[in-house]
Structure formats: structure tokens, C-alpha cells
Amino acid sequence: MKITLFITCFNDTLFPETGKAVVYLLERLGHTVEFPLEQTCCGQMHYNTGYQEEAIPLVQRFIKVFGDAEVIVAPSASCVAMIHEFYPKIARLTGDSQLISQVESIKNRVFELSQLLVYKLKVEDVGAWYPHRVTYHPTCHSLRMLKIGDAPLRLLRNVRGIDLVELPQSEECCGFGGTFSIKNADTSIAMLQDKIHHINETGATVCSAADNSCLMHIGGGLSRQERETRPVHLAEILASTEETATSGL
Amino acid sequence: MNTPTFEQTAKQYIENDQLRRNIGFATKTIREKRKTVVEEMPDWEELREAGQQIKDRVVKNLDSYLLQLEESVQRAGGHVHWARDGEEANQIIIDLVKDKGVSEVVKVKSITTDEIKLNDALQQAGIDALETDLAELIVQLANDEPSHILVPAIHKNRTEIKELFSSAIGLPDLSDSPEELTNAARLYLRKKFLNAKVGISGGNFAVAETGTISVVESEGNGRMCITMPEMLISVLGIEKVIPTWQDLEVFMQLLPRSSTAERMNPYTNFWTGVSENDGPKEFHLILLDNGRTRVLSDPGGRDTLHCIRCSACLNVCPVYERTGGHAYHSVYPGPIGAILTPQLRGPEDKSAASLPYASSLCGACYEVCPVKINIPEILVHLRGKVVSHQKETGGWRAKIQPEHAGMYMMARAFQSRSRYEGAQKLARGGMKLFERDGMVSKLPGYLSGWTSARDLKPIPNESFRDWWRTRQ
Numbered sequence: 001m002k003i004t005l006f007i008t009c010f011n012d013t014l015f016p017e018t019g020k021a022v023v024y025l026l027e028r029l030g031h032t033v034e035f036p037l038e039q040t041c042c043g044q045m046h047y048n049t050g051y052q053e054e055a056i057p058l059v060q061r062f063i064k065v066f067g068d069a070e071v072i073v074a075p076s077a078s079c080v081a082m083i084h085e086f087y088p089k090i091a092r093l094t095g096d097s098q099l100i101s102q103v104e105s106i107k108n109r110v111f112e113l114s115q116l117l118v119y120k121l122k123v124e125d126v127g128a129w130y131p132h133r134v135t136y137h138p139t140c141h142s143l144r145m146l147k148i149g150d151a152p153l154r155l156l157r158n159v160r161g162i163d164l165v166e167l168p169q170s171e172e173c174c175g176f177g178g179t180f181s182i183k184n185a186d187t188s189i190a191m192l193q194d195k196i197h198h199i200n201e202t203g204a205t206v207c208s209a210a211d212n213s214c215l216m217h218i219g220g221g222l223s224r225q226e227r228e229t230r231p232v233h234l235a236e237i238l239a240s241t242e243e244t245a246t247s248g249l
Numbered sequence: 250m251n252t253p254t255f256e257q258t259a260k261q262y263i264e265n266d267q268l269r270r271n272i273g274f275a276t277k278t279i280r281e282k283r284k285t286v287v288e289e290m291p292d293w294e295e296l297r298e299a300g301q302q303i304k305d306r307v308v309k310n311l312d313s314y315l316l317q318l319e320e321s322v323q324r325a326g327g328h329v330h331w332a333r334d335g336e337e338a339n340q341i342i343i344d345l346v347k348d349k350g351v352s353e354v355v356k357v358k359s360i361t362t363d364e365i366k367l368n369d370a371l372q373q374a375g376i377d378a379l380e381t382d383l384a385e386l387i388v389q390l391a392n393d394e395p396s397h398i399l400v401p402a403i404h405k406n407r408t409e410i411k412e413l414f415s416s417a418i419g420l421p422d423l424s425d426s427p428e429e430l431t432n433a434a435r436l437y438l439r440k441k442f443l444n445a446k447v448g449i450s451g452g453n454f455a456v457a458e459t460g461t462i463s464v465v466e467s468e469g470n471g472r473m474c475i476t477m478p479e480m481l482i483s484v485l486g487i488e489k490v491i492p493t494w495q496d497l498e499v500f501m502q503l504l505p506r507s508s509t510a511e512r513m514n515p516y517t518n519f520w521t522g523v524s525e526n527d528g529p530k531e532f533h534l535i536l537l538d539n540g541r542t543r544v545l546s547d548p549g550g551r552d553t554l555h556c557i558r559c560s561a562c563l564n565v566c567p568v569y570e571r572t573g574g575h576a577y578h579s580v581y582p583g584p585i586g587a588i589l590t591p592q593l594r595g596p597e598d599k600s601a602a603s604l605p606y607a608s609s610l611c612g613a614c615y616e617v618c619p620v621k622i623n624i625p626e627i628l629v630h631l632r633g634k635v636v637s638h639q640k641e642t643g644g645w646r647a648k649i650q651p652e653h654a655g656m657y658m659m660a661r662a663f664q665s666r667s668r669y670e671g672a673q674k675l676a677r678g679g680m681k682l683f684e685r686d687g688m689v690s691k692l693p694g695y696l697s698g699w700t701s702a703r704d705l706k707p708i709p710n711e712s713f714r715d716w717w718r719t720r721q
Binding site: 007009011012013014015016019020035037038040041043045046047048049050051052054057058061085086089140141143144145171172173175176177178179180181182183184185186187188189190191192216217219220221223224 | 255256259260263567568571572605606607608609610611612613615616625626629632633634635636637652656657659660662663664666669673676677688690695696698699701702703704705706708709711712713714715716717718
């Protein structure tokens with residue numbers, strides 16, 4: 001299948017390894033990956049912070065760049081949720097009936113990575129190998145907005161060599177929340193401390209998630225506290241095999 | 250307006266270990282109990298849907314339901330008063346109490362009367378208002394503010410309550426056993442109930458069809474307040490009306506399970522006007538606007554008026570759990586407060602304008618809301634209104650404010666591939682200036698909030714698109 005990658009600005013700039021992992025993984029499963037270079041940002045940061053007018057041209061741009069793609073995948077549940085939940089609202093804000101129908105048509109073709117694999121491509125064993133103790137944090141937008149359910153866990157359970165340990169209070173927010181982490185830093189940090197406490201309880205050396213934004217937050221706290229546990233995106237675990245250690249481990 | 254913003258005082262509450270322990274323990278207990286009693290309901294989702302639809306119908310036809318309610322209450326022998334704001338409502342109540350010639354009234358817990366600061370207004374008019382709900386009494390005796398919609402003294406533990414009772418009602422020999430503390434309050438209140446001539450309540454529901462008002466409570470103090478005095482005054486926000494008696498079937502299932510995690514509410518009071526040989530001789534219903542029509546006028550925010558004040562959203566909110574209710578500087582704390590307060594108070598109130606940002610948008614509140622208010626969506630909508638208001642009224646100062654300037658520049662960068670790629674390089678170079686030993690641990694200005702407790706990995710030299718190009 002031809003799959004068009006929406007890398008997201010965040011992963012493009014800060015986490016290129018996650019993007020590479022998606023490419024390796026999908027190619028290994030026999031798919032062709034396309035990457036339109038004109039893509040930029042979904043507009044979530046602007047929209048969620050209250051800069052809603054500023055998000056309009058980014059929705060229009062997304063439609064222009066991805067309008068013809070059959071299947072679009074993004075390694076970020078949060079950005080995909082933005083497209084599913086808020087693009088229709090932004091389109092209605094413009095009153096542009098063409099944009100409204102374009103958004104309606106595209107949103108069902110945009111998938112978060114684990115969603116694509118489990119629900120669209122119907123694969124749960126991607127042939128990965130990852131001999132580490134891993135705990136999984138279900139990010140809020142993957143869980144409660146996009147409702148990807150246990151798709152990531154089904155994929156992880158099929159990874160060979162993995163020691164998957166359950167995270168206590170896993171469904172509680174890590175405190176990231178985009179600009180919340182800066183505007184309300186004190187509250188955000190208090191939430192993060194509890195999340196890190198629970199991660200430490202698992203004894204995992206790797207904490208994984210479907211969003212690098214939350215992982216950057218968790219990882220930033222782990223690093224400051226000089227913990228051994230490292231944040232690794234789900235895609236990087238799934239891409240890892242005995243032959244290629246793409247995660248750099 | 251000198252009320253602090255959320256972020257200004259959050260830290261002092263977060264750092265109060267006792268407070269955090271009290272709230273953490275209490276919310277966790279209610280949260281888990283709620284989950285159990287909700288999961289055992291096979292038709293919970295249908296009930297939520299019904300609750301949402303009834304409330305939607307109410308809000309869309311509020312004008313006619315309110316007139317119907319007025320007529321029904323009058324027909325049953327009650328009086329109806331309309332109050333544009335808190336001041337008008339308080340004046341109506343003061344006049345009624347003074348007419349009765351008394352200087353003390355008993356009250357059943359009501360956030361609406363807290364919203365309009367009724368107790369202060371009564372006191373200034375020489376009238377003592379006694380709170381009879383145990384937790385409200387604790388808050389009142391401590392000269393404190395409620396910190397939770399349903400459990401106003403959630404921030405206090407029993408040792409603190411024992412000490413308060415010892416000093417405030419002169420009972421030095423109390424232990425901190427809940428039974429003994431409750432009994433002390435009971436004896437103290439009993440005398441007051443027997444002498445009260447006027448009772449004041451809020452109300453959970455007002456049935457347009459019949460004129461029936463309902464107060465649900467757990468202690469029986471409400472029953473006393475509502476039935477024993479000669480005159481009963483009830484203050485209800487105009488959104489509390491529901492169309493028919495039968496609609497109560499839905500809410501009486503949704504409310505107790507969501508609020509106190511009870512299968513059935515302990516004291517469920519209904520009354521319709523006055524009856525000749527039973528209850529108060531005089532009943533006054535005050536219908537309060539106080540900003541509610543402002544909420545109603547905004548399609549993006551009006552679902553807020555669906556709220557039945559169960560407080561399930563507070564108990565699951567990770568922000569509320571860390572800061573407690575006082576950080577919201579409003580009688581409506583937590584997620585529902587973060588959307589209700591700014592709408593009730595309007596865009597000029599800076600403290601209220603900080604509340605839509607007091608959320609990580611985790612969505613836990615929406616998941617538990619018994620009437621399916623999409624709180625995260627309304628939070629985002631209200632953030633949009635805050636930003637628009639700043640743009641319209643803030644002048645050049647608003648434009649050079651770091652967040653605004655940053656958002657503007659990024660919005661421009663994201664609209665063109667070349668500007669976006671240029672911005673990536675610029676960010677990479679900029680961040681290098683702050684890199685020490687392969688990590689960024691200190692950033693200036695706006696971004697310093699991040700690095701106060703979190704490191705940042707430097708931006709890699711090669712972006713994903715750089716790598717993709719080399720691959721082609």
C-alpha cells in the first residue's frame with residue numbers, strides 16, 4: 001500500500017529518529033512510503049493556545065499537501081486527534097463549504113501509527129525484537145480523544161524479547177499539555193513528578209508512548225533527576241529488529 | 250480587580266503538603282467509588298446521552314421553560330422573583346428576611362448563594378446566616394472558603410476539624426473520631442433548626458411543568474431547613490429548570506452516582522409551592538441570571554449551562570488534585586469552574602481569564618461528565634476568546650508579549666516550506682547557545698518555566714526531512 005507520511009513539525013525537527021523508524025517499519029511490512037516536502041505543522045499548538053485564526057491557513061495547507069493521499073500516517077496521536085476533532089470545527093469557522101467537505105473527507109484517511117497497523121492494516125505482530133524492560137504510558141490524546149484503545153499494547157505484546165511492565169496509574173496525564181507546561185509550569189511539574197514516581201516503580205529502562213511531545217516532557221524530567229530510564233517512541237521499538245537496532249540501543 | 254490568576258498562586262497550594270495529601274486522598278477515594286457504581290450500570294451511556302439531550306433542550310428553549318416554571322410555582326402558592334445579578338438577588342432576600350423581623354436564618358448548602366456572596370450581604374444587613382451542612386459549617390466556622398463543589402471542606406482532615414470545633418464552638422474534650430465530630434455539630438445545629446423562622450436553600454432542579462423544586466443532600470439538614478421554618482427562600486440559577494417531572498428519572502440516576510458515588514441519594518427533597526398544614530407557610534423562588542444569559546449567548550460555550558454540579562470532573566482532574574480548589578479563586582473550582590467562571594464574569598476579569606489555561610486538556614473531565622459537557626473543547630474555545638480579547642484591547646503591548654510574538658512568527662513560518670525550513674535551522678542554532686554537556690538545562694524568559702525542572706535534548710543536526718532528501 002502507498003502510505004503518505006505526515007511526520008509533524010515536532011518530530012521532523014526534534015525527533016527525526018521516530019520518522020526514520022516509521023519509514024523502516026512500513027517498508028519492512030511491504031508498503032511504500034511517500035513524504036511530501038511541502039508539509040509543515042497541523043496547527044495544534046496555535047489552536048489549543050487560543051490562536052485559532054492562525055490555525056486556519058495551516059488547515060488549508062494540510063488539505064493542499066495531503067488532499068490526494070489515500071492513507072496518511074503520523075507518529076503522533078495528538079496531531080492526528082487535532083485533525084479528527086478540531087479540523088472540522090476550524091473549517092466551519094471559515095464558513096468555506098469546500099474546506100468543510102475536504103476536511104470531512106480527509107480526516108478518515110489520517111491514522112496514528114498504531115491505529116494504522118492494528119485497525120487498518122490488521123497487523124499486530126510486526127516482527128520486532130527489543131530486549132528491554134519497557135513500560136507504556138498511554139497519552140491523553142491517544143486514549144481519550146483519538147481512542148486508539150489498546151492498539152499500542154497489542155503491538156508491544158508481540159515484540160520479541162520485550163519485558164513489558166504495566167505502569168501504575170497509567171491513564172493519568174504526565175502534565176505536558178503543550179503550552180500548559182510553560183504557562184502553568186508549577187502544576188505541570190507536580191503532575192510530572194507523580195508520573196516519574198510511577199515509572200520508577202516499574203523498574204523499566206524504557207518508557208514508551210505514541211507521542212514524542214509527552215515523551216519529551218517525561219524524558220526531560222527523568223534526565224533532570226538523573227534517572228536511567230529513557231523515553232523511546234513506540235515506532236522505534238516496533239522498527240527495531242535483531243538485524244537493525246534503529247533505536248540506537 | 251485584584252484577584253490573583255491561577256498560575257500566580259498555584260505553587261503555594263502545590264507546596265502545601267498537608268493540603269495535597271488531604272485532597273489527593275479524598276479525590277482518589279471518591280474517584281474509585283464512582284467508577285465502581287458507574288460501571289455496574291448497563292445503560293450508563295444512554296443515561297448520559299439522555300441527560301445531555303434534556304439539558305440541550307432546556308438551554309435552547311430557556312425563555313419558555315422559565316415562564317412556564319414561574320406560572321407553575323405561582324399556581325402552587327409560591328412567589329417568583331427575577332434577579333439580574335447577585336446584588337439584586339441579595340436585596341430581595343434581605344427585604345424578605347427583614348419583613349419577617351428576624352436576625353438569624355438557617356441555610357442548606359448552596360453554591361449559588363456562595364456565588365452571590367449572600368452570607369456577607371446578610372451580615373452587612375445585620376442578619377446572621379448559619380450554614381447547616383457539616384462541611385459548610387466547618388468552612389464557615391474557620392472563616393475559610395469552600396474548595397470543592399460538593400465537599401467544601403475537602404482540604405481539611407479530621408484533626409484540623411477537631412481543633413476547629415474545640416475553639417469555635419467551645420468543645421475542648423472532643424476526639425477526632427468522625428462520629429464524635431458529627432454528633433457535636435448535630436447538637437449545635439439542632440437548637441438552631443428549632444428556632445429558625447427563615448430557611449434559605451439553593452436547588453438542584455426546578456420542574457417547569459409542576460413548579461416543583463428539588464434539593465438533594467446527604468445529611469438531612471436540608472430537610473430541616475426546607476420544612477421547619479415558616480418561610481423558605483430558594484435561589485436558583487436560571488439554567489436549573491428542567492421540562493418535566495419525568496426528566497428527574499434521568500438526573501436522579503446520574504447525579505448521586507457521579508457526585509458522591511452513591512447508588513441512591515440519601516435525602517431527596519421535593520416541594521411544590523406551599524401546603525396548608527405542612528412545611529413553610531411562605532415560599533419564594535429567586536431566579537438568578539448573574540452572567541448566565543451571557544453564557545447562553547455564546548454557542549461555543551453555552552453547553553456549560555448543562556452542568557448539574559456533581560463535581561465528578563473535579564475528582565478526576567489532575568490539575569485540581571495538585572492545587573485544590575482555592576487556586577481557582579472562584580466558588581466554582583476544577584474543570585467546570587475553569588469554563589464557567591470566565592463566562593459568568595466576562596472577558597475583563599483577568600483572574601477568570603487565566604482559568605481556561607489551568608488545564609493540560611487531558612480530557613478526563615469529559616469522560617466522566619454525566620451530561621457529556623465537552624469541557625476540553627470549551628476550554629480551547631475560551632482560550633480563543635481570551636486571545637481575541639487581548640488582541641482587540643491590548644494594543645502594541647499585547648503584540649510584543651513573548652507568547653503572542655512567538656505564535657505570530659511560527660504561524661508565518663508554517664505557511665511556507667522555505668520559511669519553515671529556515672526556522673528549523675534558526676531554532677537549532679539558537680538552542681546550541683544554551684547547550685551544556687549535550688543537554689539544555691537553562692533557558693531564558695518565557696521558556697524558563699520548562700527548564701525549571703525539565704531538561705531539553707538539543708535539536709539534532711539533521712532533521713527528518715534532511716535525512717529524507719539524502720535518501721532520495
